[in-house]
Amino acid sequence: MENAALLAKIEALEASVALTKTVNAEVFYWWCTALMIAIHAGFLAYEMGASRAKNALASGLKNLLAFAFLVPTFYFFGWWIYLAFPTGFTVSDAASGGVVWGESMGPNLGDNASGIFWAAFTLFAATTASIMSGAVIERIRMSAFTILAILLGGFVWILGASWGWHPQGWLTTSWGLHDIGAAGCVHMIAGFFTLGVLINLGPRLGRFNADGTVNHIAGHNMPMSLIGLMIIVMGFFGFLGGCIIYNGGTWMTIYNTPTTLSAFAFNTLMGVAGGMIGSYLVTRDPFWMMSGALIGVISTAPGLDVYYPALAFLISFVGGCVIPKLADMLLVRFKIDDAVGAVAVHGFGGVWGLLAAGLFASGYPNVEGPAVSFGGQLGSVAVFAILGFVPGFAASYVLKMVGLLRTDPKVELAGLDISEVPVKAYPEASTIPAFAGEALSPAE
Amino acid sequence: MNSAPITTWEGAKAYFTFADQPGVLMFISALALAVCVGAIAAMIRHENACVRKANGA
Numbered sequence: 230m231e232n233a234a235l236l237a238k239i240e241a242l243e244a245s246v247a248l249t250k251t252v253n254a255e256v257f258y259w260w261c262t263a264l265m266i267a268i269h270a271g272f273l274a275y276e277m278g279a280s281r282a283k284n285a286l287a288s289g290l291k292n293l294l295a296f297a298f299l300v301p302t303f304y305f306f307g308w309w310i311y312l313a314f315p316t317g318f319t320v321s322d323a324a325s326g327g328v329v330w331g332e333s334m335g336p337n338l339g340d341n342a343s344g345i346f347w348a349a350f351t352l353f354a355a356t357t358a359s360i361m362s363g364a365v366i367e368r369i370r371m372s373a374f375t376i377l378a379i380l381l382g383g384f385v386w387i388l389g390a391s392w393g394w395h396p397q398g399w400l401t402t403s404w405g406l407h408d409i410g411a412a413g414c415v416h417m418i419a420g421f422f423t424l425g426v427l428i429n430l431g432p433r434l435g436r437f438n439a440d441g442t443v444n445h446i447a448g449h450n451m452p453m454s455l456i457g458l459m460i461i462v463m464g465f466f467g468f469l470g471g472c473i474i475y476n477g478g479t480w481m482t483i484y485n486t487p488t489t490l491s492a493f494a495f496n497t498l499m500g501v502a503g504g505m506i507g508s509y510l511v512t513r514d515p516f517w518m519m520s521g522a523l524i525g526v527i528s529t530a531p532g533l534d535v536y537y538p539a540l541a542f543l544i545s546f547v548g549g550c551v552i553p554k555l556a557d558m559l560l561v562r563f564k565i566d567d568a569v570g571a572v573a574v575h576g577f578g579g580v581w582g583l584l585a586a587g588l589f590a591s592g593y594p595n596v597e598g599p600a601v602s603f604g605g606q607l608g609s610v611a612v613f614a615i616l617g618f619v620p621g622f623a624a625s626y627v628l629k630m631v632g633l634l635r636t637d638p639k640v641e642l643a644g645l646d647i648s649e650v651p652v653k654a655y656p657e658a659s660t661i662p663a664f665a666g667e668a669l670s671p672a673e
Numbered sequence: 674m675n676s677a678p679i680t681t682w683e684g685a686k687a688y689f690t691f692a693d694q695p696g697v698l699m700f701i702s703a704l705a706l707a708v709c710v711g712a713i714a715a716m717i718r719h720e721n722a723c724v725r726k727a728n729g730a
Contacts, residue, residue: 301709305702305705330698332692333687335689336688337689338685338686338688339686370720372713372717636724639724640724640727648723649719649723
């Protein structure tokens with residue numbers, strides 16, 4: 230009788246522990262998702278500040294639209310794509326878990342994982358789309374941006390994630406890709422997609438003179454941009470926390486290799502600092518210093534779980550020194566008007582992060598597939614670059630052909646706010662021409 | 674409208690509205706998708722109207 234009572238108690242305790250683990254995991258991802266929303270608050274402030282006053286609200290509206298449209302899009306298609314295509318273009322059996330009329334895609338007492346993982350991935354998707362939004366400010370049509378954001382956040386990046394940020398993703402099982410912080414599928418794909426869009430979109434009016442020299446177009450509120458960038462950095466703690474698989478008992482990377490939150494804490498902070506210092510040294514510009522913090526996060530993201538923290542600092546420092554120069558090169562040599570340096574920060578930062586993991590983390594074993602190698606990282610860089618650039622270029626080219634990509638020159642000169650937004654950002658400042666939407670010259 | 678797929682909470686799993694009627698779920702999803710597409714279409718119409726206004730039409 231005593232044995233039976235003891236067994237019953239043990240069973241009750243085991244059930245209680247299992248429930249606690251499940252609840253812990255749910256709570257962890259719930260708060261990671263909440264923190265990731267800070268990324269969007271940051272992008273909102275950062276891009277509004279980087280816009281001229283006549284475009285401030287239109288730039289912000291664009292960010293809000295990206296968020297609002299990405300949530301349902303990712304529900305309808307995105308999660309299914311992630312589960313469906315880890316082996317390439319063949320639909321996996323696991324795809325049934327992402328079908329919108331399936332039992333996993335709604336409240337289910339037998340499934341505590343699907344909703345919370347879907348939510349975290351939805352915020353990754355919205356982040357990916359937001360990376361593009363800053364680059365195209367002040368001349369893209371709102372509708373074109375929304376369509377491109379849906380394509381990037383709802384389809385393209387998540388296909389890359391299925392290939393390279395999934396325990397069975399073919400880039401890992403075949404080439405040993407190691408990218409635990411999503412530098413490839415999020416940052417690189419968004420950066421190269423944006424590059425494709427910018428080629429078709431063209432520069433803002435007044436950005437270049439007839440002789441090819443560059444005019445500086447200053448945003449109207451640098452302090453707002455700086456605060457926004459710092460909020461993005463804070464949000465990345467939610468993003469990177471969400472990159473860890475936590476089942477309530479153990480921490481694993483997306484590739485099922487063991488890790489700890491401590492590892493992420495060491496290297497994320499050291500990465501942020503290295504990128505900031507590097508960008509400060511080469512630019513002395515607070516905008517680039519805070520962009521350098523993002524460069525630092527992205528540079529170290531692939532190897533956050535294994536780097537020695539001082540090495541993470543140095544990798545980020547190098548990224549922080551080099552990436553601003555590459556942004557200049559895009560502008561001056563290639564005439565790419567990327568208003569916030571998104572292609573360089575995210576696209577080229579992602580390339581550097583993946584290659585750095587190949588240089589400094591080679592030999593680490595994977596659970597499935599070969600060990601981490603420079604060749605595997607290099608090949609994956611090529612895949613992510615193509616997967617990002619081709620859809621971005623093709624879709625924006627089609628939109629351009631049908632006259633939907635870029636706003637009318639008169640609207641661009643007057644300012645998108647006065648033309649398209651029913652409220653004013655700074656109503657009391659209406660006597661100042663630049664604030665009132667009366668451009669003195671194209672660059673104003 | 675009885676949308677509940679369950680009659681008791683004992684052993685309940687997927688309990689969201691119409692969970693036992695995939696056809697209804699597809700219809701609702703299609704409606705939600707149509708709202709998104711319609712919103713983008715409305716956005717395009719708004720932009721075109723703004724351009725006409727800016728050009729004095």
